[in-house]
Amino acid sequence: MGGHPGMVLVDKPAGVTSHDVVARARRALGTRKIGHAGTLDPMATGLLVLGVESATRLLTYLVGLDKTYEATIRLGSATTTDDAEGETLDVASLDTIERVTDPDIAAGVAALTGAISQVPSSVSAIKVDGRRAYDLARKGEDVTLAARAVTVARFDLRAVRRAAGTIDLDVVIDCSSGTYIRALARDLGADLGVGGHLTALRRTRVGPFAVDDAVVPDAIAVEALADPAEVAATVLGRFEVSDDEARALWQGKRLTGAAPRLVGERQAAITTGGTLVGVVERRGDDIKSAMNLPAPAAAGGTG
Template identity: 55%
Template sequence: MPDPFTRPRAEPSTRSGILLVDKPGGMTSHDVVSATRRLAGTRKVGHAGTLDPMATGLLVLGINSSTRLLTFVVGLDKEYLATIRLGEGTTTDDAEGEVTSTAAAGVVAGLGDDAIGTQIGRLTGDIVQVPSTVSAIKVDGKRAYALAREGVDVQLKARPVTVSEFEVLSRTPATSASGTPVVDLEVRVVCSSGTYIRALARDLGAALDTGGHLVALRRTRIGPFSVDAAAELDTVVVADALQSPSQAASELFPTLRLSEEQTIDLGHGKRLVLGDVPDASGPVAAIAPDDRLVGLVAVSHGTAKILANFPSDEPQTKPDDA
């Protein structure tokens, strides 16, 4: 098992916050959550967006009451660095699947940068994408990847996504394990939530008549959160790395600084009369004088109304093994 599972379990804790973790390859997102439960001393840990086991990079975790913030993180745009291999298609659209197609002799060698750029351009912007068959999308109550493993022919519906940036950073000729000439493209992708980078690799290969699949994937950003600020799971000290609820909420939303009286009133669910304050199009983080996140509010017509409270403390419970 990965090292985090052999580290000593933390004492039960009710401390809340957001933890940024740089997920290593070979672990599932659930593995990271399970390890973090041990290291944080609580069962109340969730994440905002799954990464495949082969992928590395940023996982945003919510601890205790800050799991409520994850709802607002899941839908944010994401940035990835990836390696797309042109010349072979696979059953899973990534390197973990079996090769199902190879490019005809000379096709990969004759592939020009202009042709690649043209097809990448067609996969940029507001597009319609068919998710990979081995995705976590549910079909009749079961995950698509589980059905695929059972031999079921899974047909997923196309869905609109936005690829705001899709650029080639480098191009390297290579030879696959089967001896097929291939080209590896190092790319950077910025996209909306729900975009499958494996599907981009598949569709780029199909458009170029070479076949294509994902060789490597690293998530570098989710909304305002960067992997540069993330901790390594093997060495993280949760108490030191945890972003406070107010700190994380201030990254996600505009802020409203409260007086002592306003803090008490909002905590009791009362509306706050703010006077000449501009309306907000989304949630606003209401911060107490002691820098505690009181809650998220809607601001309209000079009035703040609570959307979600954030308790300052929670009952302690002994965490179970995960």
């Protein structure tokens, strides 16, 4: 069954790793060549975008897309991992929690909305001196990660649920790639003086792709693969090329004087027959390939 390039949207269940989903896709599709555009923690659910065969080359253009998450933040305690899987570090007193008002929460959320500076969680997958931060943290080593600029375009409070010793917040967040929702939970709790961590996380959108269009891991099959040309056109826009132009691009040549036809810095070069040639970019007045998919056997070039 190998040999079908494409993209597949998968709704990852809780309790399995992103790697588990990739392994299941490899078995279902009969190929080793599968990658994903951004991992999800085991506790998290929701959208994973997988690239299959030559379409893995498109993943680099998907990892930087904005994302939407639905999450539950628990105020009242902090944990070692900033989520429910870690050990509890600090627990706020009942009095302290009861003094946190809805306007306090709204102000804390507002302070974490927009362009912010964020220190990633110590159990993130960021590499420190070539080693994953979470590996160092689990060995008890102190991990200090540099703050990074991220953008939280939307941080909506959907519900505030109060119980003895806790306040649970259901939120929806639109954010730039590289934003850690666990770190938002940690920082909101710290700002309010009661501690905070994440108890639920679901990714509902990656760029233009929605979890509503995803399949469960057991339903991964060739029939679930999206055409790489359609995916690339959705993300990058369509740059239509003739068969002769496609052949030239596959041969590594430039399209002389074609730059005025390009919208933006780069687009997906697609033949009139609907075959994805690759991703093209501007070079002065010319167009050149930033990335090509393999040419169909027939032509060194046409679809």
